Amino acid sequence: MKKVRTAFQFILALLIIGGASAAAFLLLKTAPETVPEDKKQAVKIVQVVDLKPSDERILVSAFGTVIPAREVTVQPQVSGKVVSQNEALVPGGRVVAGEELVRIDPADYELTLTERKAELEEARYEFDIENGRQLIAKREWEQLRSDLPDADMNPSLALREPQKRRAEAMVAKAENAIERAELDLERTRVVAPFNGMVAEESVEIGQLVESGGNMCRLVGTDEFWVQVTLPLSELKRVRLLGGNQEGAAAEIHLDIGNGKMTPWQGTVVRLLSDLETTGRMARLLVEVADPLGIQSEEASSTPLLLGSYVKVDIEAGNLAGVLTIPRSALREGNRLWLVGSDNLIRIAEPEILWTRPQTVLVPNVLKEGERLVVSELKVALPGMEVDPQPLDAADGAANQP
Missing domain, CATH: 2.40.30.170 (Efflux pump adaptor protein, beta barrel domain)
Structure with missing residues (x-):
């Protein structure tokens, strides 16, 4: 019985000692950490840059x-054999406005012009003869009117007015034919319509070309x-x-x-x-x-x-009087971290007026003495104290032990 009591007392003592040890361990583990006074007062170093409003050109x-800007496929307006060709009429060649590109054989068109001139002379001859007949018809009509004053007669046929109109029409037709022949002869010279470069060419000396066929393509x-x-x-x-x-x-x-x-x-x-x-x-x-x-x-x-x-x-x-902000300095969309002369952070949310590849333009939201924070902070709250350093100086301060 005595042995049992002794063992019980021994076990109880061990439990009391173990409980006390565990309580001491928990007290040490959960005790508040003592923070040095200088660490409590430390503030974050941030990199800042000065900003000045300016007038910015928008692009x-x-x-x-x-x-x-100008392009044309050159086509002849008359048919015939090509007898000469501009040396520049090759892909990449340059020509000036009015310069001859190709000459079509003009012989047939010169002969046609000569024939049309002869036809005009013939028409004028017939017109002159008709004028003489008009004078004779007029005298005969006057004589007839004096002999038969009461007769109902049409003077138009008696005075040969239809014949005169026909003679006048034949002269006009012959003159128009000459103009057409002269125009066709002129068109045997195919010229550049503007200063250009030859993009394509499909004509050679000796080739028979048709009116409306493609000869070359020019670009201005x-x-x-x-x-x-x-x-x-x-x-x-x-x-x-x-x-x-x-x-x-x-x-x-x-x-x-x-x-x-x-x-x-x-x-x-x-x-x-x-x-x-x-x-x-x-x-x-x-x-x-x-x-x-x-x-x-x-x-x-x-x-x-x-x-x-x-x-x-x-x-x-x-844009007048705007701030140029690096894109990297934008926080959560369009927020800016600004630091005043009191070293306290102010958060601004200006409208983004214009974007560029590396920067954005915003209205002037600066207060007196404020600068822009360009470095990163895990947390930035309005009124938070920081140690602002110019961008280059801040790099040096951050590397100090």
């Missing part, structure tokens, strides 16, 4: 393809068009040519390789009446003068070739 950026070189597509939402900002206003200025950029872009100046000249079929976008025509650099004094000028795919920046006006 609508789009892409497009270079197409001809004085100007090209860039057919640009852009969203309908941006169309309202583009000034179109019309009335007393000029079209918006545009700058065309062509990537010529190695990261180099060659610029051309252009003007928006026309809005097409239909939408682009794939993306349902509006289509504009931007005119570029002297795209091949023919009139340029720079020998190394890069030509803007048809079919080129180019970037086009179209002027869309100006």
Whole structure:
């Protein structure tokens, strides 16, 4: 009995000691951590940049393809054999307005003109004879009227008026025939209708050509068009040519390789009446003068070739007194973190007026002495104290031990 009591006392003692140890462990584990006084007062270092309102030019950026502004398939208006051909009438050749492209054998047309001139002389001869007959008929009519004053007679036939009208018509017909023959003779010279470049050619010396047959295709070189597509939402900002206003200025950029872009100046000249079929976008025509650099004094000028795919920046006006914000500084849509002279954060939510690839334009929402926070914070609350450092200085402070 005594042994049992002793064992019971021993076990009870162990339980009391174990419980006390567990309670002490829990007290130590859940005790509040002592935080150094300097750590409680530490504030976050943030990178800031100064902002100044400015007037910014707005550009609508789009892409497009270079197409001809003027294009024509040259067709002869008379038939015949080609007897001469311009040396420039080859693909890539350049011609000027009025320059002869092809000469069709004029011999038949010269003979026709000679015949028509002879027919005119014959018609005039018949007209002169009829005038003489008119004088005779007039005297005979006057004599008849004096002999038979009461007779009811038609003077038109007696005075040969129908014959006179016929003679006059024959003269006019012969004169018109001469004009036609002269026109056909002139058309044996096929000339360029405008300054252009030969895109296609299908005629040779000695070839028999028919009126209306295709001889070559020319594209005008004085100007090209860039057919640009852009969203309908941006169309309202583009000034179109019309009335007393000029079209918006545009700058065309062509990537010529190695990261180099060659610029051309252009003007928006026309809005097409239909939408682009794939993306349902509006289509504009931007005119570029002297795209091949023919009139340029720079020998190394890069030509803007048809079919080129180019970037086009179209002027869309100006925004006055706006802030230029890096896209990386936008928080949760359009929020900005601003720090004033009191080093406290203020959160602003301005309207985004315009977007660019790397920046956005917003109204001036700055208060006196405020700067823009450009670094990241896990949490930013209005009134939170921070240590603002200029962008470069903040990098150095962050690297200090």
